[in-house]
Amino acid sequence: MTAKSIDEQIAILTRGCEAVYAIDELRKRLEKSAGSGKPLRVKLGMDPTAPDLTLGHTVVLRKLRDFQDLGHKATLIIGDYTAMIGDPTGRSKTRPVLSDDQVHANAQTYLDQAGQVIDLSPDKFEVRRNSEWLSKMNFAEVLAMAGKVTVARMLERDTFAKRQAEGTEIYMHELFYPMMQARDSVVIESDVELGGTDQTFNNLMGRDFQRNAGQPPQIVVIMPILVGLDGHEKMSKSLGNYVGVSECPTDMFGKLMSIPDETMRNYFELLTHVSADRIGELLDAAKTHPRDAKIALAKDIVAQYHGGDPADQAEQEFFRIHGAGKTGLPDDIQDVTLSPDMLTDGSIGAADLLIHCSFAKSKGDARRLISENGARLDGEVLPDPHGKIAVSTGQILQRGKRKFVRLVVEA
Secondary structure (H helix, E strand, O other): OOOOOHHHHHHHHHOOOOEEEOHHHHHHHHHHHHHHOOOOEEEEEEOOOOOOOEHHHHHHHHHHHHHHHOOOEEEEEEOOOHHHOOOOOOOOOOOOOOOHHHHHHHHHHHHHHHOOOOOOOOOOEEEEEOHHHHOOOOHHHHHHHHOOOOHHHHOOOHHHHHHHHHOOOOOHHHHHHHHHHHHHHHHHOOOEEEEEHHHHHHHHHHHHHHHHOOOOOOEEEEEOOOEOOOOOOEOOOOOOOOOEOOOOHHHHHHHHOOOOHHHHHHHHHHHOOOOHHHHHHHOOOOOOOHHHHHHHHHHHHHHHHHOHHHHHHHHHHHHHHHOOOOOOOOOOOEEEEEOHHHOEOOEEEHHHHHHHOOOOOOHHHHHHHHHOOOEEEOOEEOOOOOOEEEOOOOOEEEEOOOEEEEEEEOO
C-alpha cells in the first residue's frame, strides 16, 4: 500500500472531481484499507457501444489510475449485457440495439485503448463482463430487482422526466438500465464507483442496491464532463469535436492546439498531472503566452500516449505547416489514385472526390464540408458542393488544417 497519508490520498483522489458521495465515507474506507492492508475495489463500468475511446473517456480512466497508484484494485466492468440496451442517459430517443458481434469487437478495442491509461497488471486490475451474472438471472430474480425501485424514483431521472414532458416514448427495457448497473455493484461488492456527471443517477442507485443487499454502500466519485474541441459541447465522436486516444501524434497535437483558450484549465486539470501551481502559472497571461501554454498542454497529452520524441516531432511538424508565414506541407502526404473510369473529361464530382480520398463518409457529409469551406485543392477553397472539378496528378487536396493527400491521375 502507499506511504502517503490519508489527507494526501484524499487530495489526489478528489482532484478535479465534480462530487464525492460521500467524502467522509471515503476517508473511513481508506483508513480501514490502510489498517487491514486490503485494497479497495474500485469499479468503472463502460458499455462498448462504439469502437474507439476519446480523451473524454480518459477522464474517469485517469481517476481509476490514481486509485491504482495508491495501491487499490481497479475493476473494469465491460457492459456487454447493458450495451444491448444502451444507456438512455441524455438520449432523446431509444438507442438502437447492438448485436453480440458488435459488442464483442468494441469491447476488445476498449480494453486495448484503456491499457494506455490504466495499469493492467493482474494485482491491480481485473476485467469483468456483466453478462456473467445478468444473463443468468431468471424472471423471478428480475422481478425482485425491479421491486426495489419505484416508478416515481425512476422518473426523477432528468432524461426520463424530459422525455415524458415532451411526450417522447420511454420503453420499459430502458428503465432496467440503472438497475442492471446497480446490480453490477452488488455482485462485485465494489467499494468505490467512478463515473461522469451523466452517470450520477446510476451510480447512486448502486449505493441503494448495496444497502438493500446488506453491503456497505459504495463511495461514488463523479468526474466532470470534458468539453470538446468546440469549447461548448461534451466531447463526442458524433459531434466531431473529439480527440481519439488512438490518433497519430500529429493529428492529436494539431487538434489540441485548436481548443479555445478558455478550455485549457479544464484540459490541464482533467487530462494531465500538472500541479495546480504550475497550471496557475501557465494560464496567467502575464507570465505565459496562451500559445505557449497550449503547446505545453498538447505536448503533455501527446507524450502520454505516444512518448516524448513523437510529441516533439508533432510540435515541429505543426509549426512547420502552421507557423507564422509558413506554407509547408507534411512530409508524409499519402498518394490517392484516380482511375480513368472515375473521371469525365478530366473532372470528378467534388463530393465524390472527398469520399474517394476518405475525407467524407457520404455525399451529405462531403457537401456539408464543402459548404463550410473545409476543403481545398492546391490551397483554393472548393466552391460548389454539387459541382465538378478538374483534377491532375500532383494536386494537393486538403481537409481542414491537418489532412492532406496528393492526387495521382492514371492515364
